[in-house]
Amino acid sequence: MPDLPALDVLLPADAPARVLAPRPDEAELISLFTSDPTTGVHVRANMVSTVDGAATGANRVSGSINGPADLRVFRVLRALADVVLVGAGTVRAERYTPLAVPVELRAARAALGRADALELAVVTASGDLPDSLLVTDRPPLVLTTASAPSLDALRSRLGADRVVVADGGVPGAVDPHAVLAALADRGFVHVLAEGGPTLLAQLVDADLVDELCLTWSPQLVGGPAGRVAHLPTWFAPARALTLAHLLHADGVLLGRWRVARLGA
Numbered sequence: 001m002p003d004l005p006a007l008d009v010l011l012p013a014d015a016p017a018r019v020l021a022p023r024p025d026e027a028e029l030i031s032l033f034t035s036d037p038t039t040g041v042h043v044r045a046n047m048v049s050t051v052d053g054a055a056t057g058a059n060r061v062s063g064s065i066n067g068p069a070d071l072r073v074f075r076v077l078r079a080l081a082d083v084v085l086v087g088a089g090t091v092r093a094e095r096y097t098p099l100a101v102p103v104e105l106r107a108a109r110a111a112l113g114r115a116d117a118l119e120l121a122v123v124t125a126s127g128d129l130p131d132s133l134l135v136t137d138r139p140p141l142v143l144t145t146a147s148a149p150s151l152d153a154l155r156s157r158l159g160a161d162r163v164v165v166a167d168g169g170v171p172g173a174v175d176p177h178a179v180l181a182a183l184a185d186r187g188f189v190h191v192l193a194e195g196g197p198t199l200l201a202q203l204v205d206a207d208l209v210d211e212l213c214l215t216w217s218p219q220l221v222g223g224p225a226g227r228v229a230h231l232p233t234w235f236a237p238a239r240a241l242t243l244a245h246l247l248h249a250d251g252v253l254l255g256r257w258r259v260a261r262l263g264a
């Protein structure tokens with residue numbers, strides 16, 4: 001287990017403990033993040049931002065703006081998920097490889113009924129995915145469009161069952177509803193959306209996100225970095241958030257927000 005910090009529970013005042021010391025099984029943290037009963041598909045997004053709203057540092061990846069406190073929650077959220085859903089831009093920038101749940105979190109994962117393997121699902125129109133994901137015995141589930149230039153190549157490389165055409169009403173674009181339906185068909189209902197900003201914004205816009213976990217890194221970076229949700233148009237209406245809890249370590253704030261679903 002890496003060296004991870006204690007987390008102060010700042011809010012709500014009636015949370016089960018004021019300080020969550022790191023422990024291998026992360027029982028208290030898991031209990032905090034499973035406090036909401038869920039039925040059917042549940043989409044939790046997990047993102048990190050600087051205090052001035054940047055989704056990356058100057059190196060254009062999130063590695064320069066996250067840290068041990070964020071990692072502590074990040075690994076627990078992965079352990080609670082059936083599948084991690086990401087856009088291909090994130091896979092390429094952040095150099096994703098097949099996912100593994102830390103050994104010390106596997107018992108808690110099994111107790112919650114999750115399968116041993118943590119799946120990775122990637123949304124792409126281009127089909128341009130790195131060899132770090134393709135040349136492996138655990139390829140991701142690829143959600144793409146019927147017009148993807150590399151559709152046949154992906155199918156022969158990964159196996160037809162790992163490549164899903166998830167078209168919707170917009171030509172050449174994967175439909176977020178079709179993505180979640182395809183994941184649910186495979187039994188993946190606890191969905192952890194790790195971005196990036198383009199995919200997350202579409203999921204929010206389609207009214208599909210239940211929860212946003214957002215780490216605020218105590219840095220100002222300026223620069224041209226985008227925010228954690230990027231869409232050329234405004235959300236209409238803006239989505240209201242309700243704070244479920246707020247954790248803290250060394251100036252890093254980690255919020256968990258419930259997202260109001262328009263259809264609810």
Ligand SMILES: NC(=O)c1ccc[n+]([C@@H]2O[C@H](COP(=O)([O-])OP(=O)(O)OC[C@H]3O[C@@H](n4cnc5c(N)ncnc54)[C@H](OP(=O)(O)O)[C@@H]3O)[C@@H](O)[C@H]2O)c1
Nearest residue numbers: 047048055061087088089090124125126174195196198199
């Ligand atoms: N701060 C954070 O928490 C955080 C989290 C994740 C990523 N990031 C950063 O965000 C940056 C990447 O941003 P991004 O917005 O480009 O990431 P992204 O949303 O992961 O990737 C965008 C790409 O995903 C695919 N995609 C998204 N929606 C699609 C749709 N409806 N249909 C078909 N394909 C779709 C496309 O891939 P193709 O181009 O292959 O068609 C598109 O170019 C990186 O710098 C990364 O480090 C930050």
